[in-house]
Amino acid sequence: MQKITRDQLVSKASELLSNGTVCCVLGWGMGEFDYDVTPTVFNTVEELNNGFVFNDFCGANFSKYLVSKAAKCDGKILVLLKPCDTYSFNQLLTEHRFDREKVYVVGIPCEGMADVSKVKAICGEGILAISSNGDNINVTTLYDENPIVINAADVLAERCVNCKSKKHVAYDELLGDEGEVIESNRFDEVARLEAMSADERFAFWQNELSRCIRCNACRDACPACTCEKCVFDNPNSGVENKSPANSFEEKLFHIIRAYHVAGRCTDCGECSRVCPQNIPLHLLNRKFIKDINEFYGDYQAGEEVGMRAPLVNYTTEDLEPGEVFDRGADNA
């Protein structure tokens, strides 16, 4: 259950719209289902009142939308950012992707969002309605007359279970209290994989990646994947490929994508959230983050604006590529 309510958000947004601080609002709108919340631009108070949604499924990270939306507004655009979203916001600012002056950020607290696939795992398909009820979630399905009551904590998204920060690193205005950076266990799963034998790791990833349908949802949701033109869409890049085929781009899409965002990825977890095949893509990004922390010192992308990303930086004392394997070699 979120500490902040839809009504509070609508009233804050309406106030900023009405007093002319902003000319539009980037917020969550109703999709086809209750759990299918869609990023939406609201231009009037009326639109807000009718269409604005806020519930346990508002996971979408709006930072990325600013790249295209901010420039289009005449005035400022209001964006509602959860703590993890603000890191992406800063990272995009570091990369000069939008004009800070065109954006009004309201930081909102977040108690963690639900993962609909976990809900479905408990309740099955055919969900008609979902509503929050204290620490529980009530789910109405086609097949049950009575709503199924599940504990919200049981369906918390992985990225929220391992939340790295409740701190807003960027905002103009904050609703609720300032949070803290959290000691999370987010690298445990990566470490578990690292401890496996190469054969086991290979089998793990083969199993996971074999499900990929190349829908590009991960790329489209990723705040670091905001290239004007993606190499995989560019006929001149030499690696263009848009549809699944038995070729290079297809199989190594995920490696290259992870490499391209390495050092820039804030670990917001959008890639895994949007994957229709439930591939744990965040484990690729987190591997790069973990390596970077271990090789070159702790680095959190987006912590501040203007930081130099580790892969466009160096020291003369860096470790050699051959040395990356020697660490923890004993656990094989």
Added chain:
Amino acid sequence: MHNNKYLRDEIIRISGADVSKCMRCGKCSATCPAYDEMEYHPHQFVNMVECGDIEPLLNSESLYKCLSCFACIDRCPRGVQPAKVVEAVRLTAIRKQGANHITADDIPAVVDADTPQQLLVSAFRKYTK
């Protein structure tokens, strides 16, 4: 010649010294405190081992004159480590059956009341197998 090559390689292996690095400056012999006691001097050890001319060294008293003071090792500009070469040749000599340079029977005649244990221990380690 064949035998010499074998001995040469063996001595180089035991000593771990690279005799080919020697540039014939003679600083080892210039620095050697036992020079006057020796028939073959440190630079000759290096040179003769390099040439495989080892028999004369094996039979020379010079083997037992080196003090292992390592001055030649420290002062050699080429890192040749002549003392290690001398030691390797000496070991090659005394490792042969019955080739110990001294025996316990020799000792009473040469010790006095002050002779430190260290002297005997060192001499035995150097001269015997």
Added chain:
Amino acid sequence: MQVNEYKPLIVAFCCNWCSYAGADLAGNNRLAYPADVKIIRVPCSCRVNPMFILRAFQRGADGVIICGCHPGDCHYTSGNYYTRRRMAALFSMLDYLGIEKERTRVEWVSAAEGAKFAATMNDFAKTVASLGENKRLEDLRCKK
């Protein structure tokens, strides 16, 4: 022995200023290394895009080696320092995916190190040959 029959395909990216010259020197001194090694000249090791490496693997390369100037000696001052970070990250990732780590390597070979170039290539070719054909990257997505 089957392993001995097998001829690996090795792509070597060499920076123009040091390692390519080192390879030339190996040639000048007639220092042999397996013909399995094919060299691609790049201005600097930092020109090597991870995409090139993956492309080589995809097209059937069994090993990829990147050679550049020694750290501190880059013709472009700092290019190889970036190479070092990029390849450290990439190699670690490939290892994480279960790809044999021995198939990738970075070596610093100066223009004067013809012997090192030949020795490196001999050693790398031997290592790669012992692994056999590179299947894993191709198989990564296809569950057999």
Added chain:
Amino acid sequence: MKVSYFPGCTLKNKAKDLDMYAYKSAEVLGVTLEEIENWQCCGGVFTTANDEVATKLSSIRALKYAGDKEQPLVTVCSACHNVIKQTNHAMQTNSAFADKVNRYMAADGSYKGETEVYHYLEMLRDLVGFDVIKEKVVNTLKGKKIAAYYGCLLLRPNKVMRMDDPENPTIMEDLIKSLGADAVVYAKRNECCGGYISLESPDAAKKNSIAIIENAKVNGAQMIITACPLCKYNLEKCGADIPVVYFTELLAEALGVKEDTNA
């Protein structure tokens, strides 16, 4: 501070002073020397041959003993120090040798040269500090002109020993100064006294030793200090007309613990 202590054969016999004053002085300086149990003679000289293993095992046992207690290993005899430090260096740098040794000592587990080896002088300089010693001096040796004699084993081979500049060392001079005396610097202080050659060719050793003493005397020395029983023996045997004493004795004297032991 507690350290493991390797006395060596001569210190329990002909060089009792070196040992006794080492204990006494350490006590004053707040260092407890814990003698290694069942220590065995180091062999007197380090065999440089790559294929010699057995002759180095006693050193390794001592090193391992100290390592197990997580203590530095301190020696006071130059020869023991040289042998043990060179052996330890071989364990660190020569993996083939280390493998052999560890197989040899299977029951004792593996050792890779982790123990830190200090000469008593290094302990005074690096663990205690000459400034601390200076404060604890009760009988200042002011006005005495003392020459330090290093010999060969303390300093060489420098790549391994790493104690001081092998050609112009200062560690003993600094000690002498901290005790209030004047240090006599002379070039032959790092030349060999003749070592074990005195067994076979006493004359040769005598020649070396005389040259050393002469060089010290010309430069004004009234006394020579040393860390090695064999050096002391050779220097005295050649007919030295100035006293040759162990540096620990001098230290004990300055620290005011020499009388105690005599009493």
Added chain:
Amino acid sequence: MQRVGVFVCWCGSNIAGTVDVEAVSEALKSEPGVVFSTNYQYMCSQAGQDMIKDAVKEHNLTGIVVCSCSPRMHEATFRKTAAAAGLNPYMVEIANIREQCSWVHKDVLTGTEKAIILGKAAVAKVNLNTPLIPGESPVTKRALVIGGGIAGIQTALDIADAGFEVDIVEKKPTIGGKMAQLDKTFPTLDCAACILTPKMVDVAQNEKIRIFSYSEVTEVQGFVGNFDVTIKKNARYVKEEICTGCGACVEKCPMKKIPNEFNLGMDNRSAIYIPFAQAVPKVATIDPNACNMLKNGKCGVCSKVCAAGAIDYTQKDEYINEKYGAIVVATGFNPISMDKFDEFAYNQSKDVITSLEFERLTNAAGPSAGKLVRPSDGKHPHTIVFVQCVGSRCESCAEKGKEYCSKICCMYTAKHAMLTRDKYPDTEVYVFYIDVRTPGKNFDEFYRRAVEEYGVKYVKGMVGKVTPEGDKLKVQASDLIANKQLHIDADLVVLAAAIEPDKSARPLATMLTASMDTNDFFTEAHPKLRPVESPTAGVFLSGACQGPKDIPETVSQAGAAASKVIGLLAKDKLTGNPCVANSNELMCNGCSSCANVCPYGAISYEDKEFRMPDRTTKVRRVAVVNPAVCQGCGACTVACPSGAMDLKGFANSQIMAEVDAICK
């Protein structure tokens, strides 16, 4: 589609011995784009080049692949050939089938197979080549010479003589360098000051030359033809333009016990000083570490006695920005420290000295007014031992000394020995040598004269130990010819210390992005064919900063460097390397990743308006590469996630095509 011609070279039997050239040219015929393929004995010969030119005309070739030796050898040759045939020179690719194929493989089958694959890769690349046109940049027609020793002086004079302006930056208060400290010069024995000081005066009087003495270079920006240099003029607390160099201040200064660095500390100078009588510029300098006025405001004598009113205690370091087209490095050398060689007792006796100290001791303007005396007691030495190769020719991993031969020591030691015997025939002179190296005009004759006419005792061997005892230096050495250990009671021992590059060279090399070897000598662009140029364009090398050198060699190299500078400055425009990065602004995100990794600062950003598909316009930040600054390393291309940044001549698509061709 290109029309590619393939030309396989036999290189006599160098290639044809291991590679079936016929099979290679035949196999490559069927590659895409190839319309002509042949082979010939020597492609680089005139006949071979003509063959290429003819084929271009006959077959309307648009691209050329030459399968031959390394591109590092003949790429330039074949590019010229292409240009002569009317093609863009960058439409040529070389397949290296000699150094990287025929010379390293023994089996013809293997060699041929590999040569074909290398050829295919080159064809695949050339199919994607585009004509490249080098950019042009203007040339600032002024030169900077860093270092004012004989190398810098000669270079500056020669450049100025050609009519270009030159600035000399010298970190000491005067120009002159090491040569000003020398007494006589080998092998002619003319006095160093007599031949150097007139040149120093020439420099001072030359209208084209400015001297920044007591100054150093702190920053270098830009590139060949367009360097932007910051020079720091250290405060000397004396107004240079007013000071007449009369020396009244020096005489009256109460602080007189400052070790005189010009005499290597063998005598003293005052806190305000002029290094030597013929200093240029001849102005005083206050040593801020010694001057009481500067340290605690008490004194001011020099200011009172200065009739010209040149003293200025408030002077501050001054930073000057200047533009240059070319930079000459002439930072010179120093003898190495003798601290680690105390077996020779340098730190234990005043009478063990280095050769440079000996030079000052015998110099009429030196601390002993040219009288050869022992520094300890001023007595005349009767036995002198010279030790050669102290710190030279040491093992590479030795902890002391240098691996190289310092080159000048054999000759100056022969000179010292000879002059000593000449002036003081009662002196016994020993020279301990490992080898006597005298490869120079009249050099060996000179050394032999020292032995035969002057009776210098040359001993083949080394000194092992020097023991100061009483007023003697007991020298223990070996005589390898006599197979004896020698014991000599000497009065003076002179060490021929190895020389090393000046410590300022390493940071300077970083500023210039010029490469150095492991000994900190500057690397030349080519050891034989371009010995006075650094691989970094526009940076030239003069004197001992490139390697040990004697005076005649230094002067010839200085002149050679000057001629290279003149050749550069004579041009109005420079054509650059066209293989530079360029950003496709349509794809550029403006994220700055490329600029972060660019070692040359060649990338800037600008806001640009773009028409969007929906007919609106959008302003975006995009990267722009300055082709004159870009050196073409390609670091940016990999940093760029969108692939907007690419490198001409080594494009992503080209390298990928090579990969594909090799892996097919």
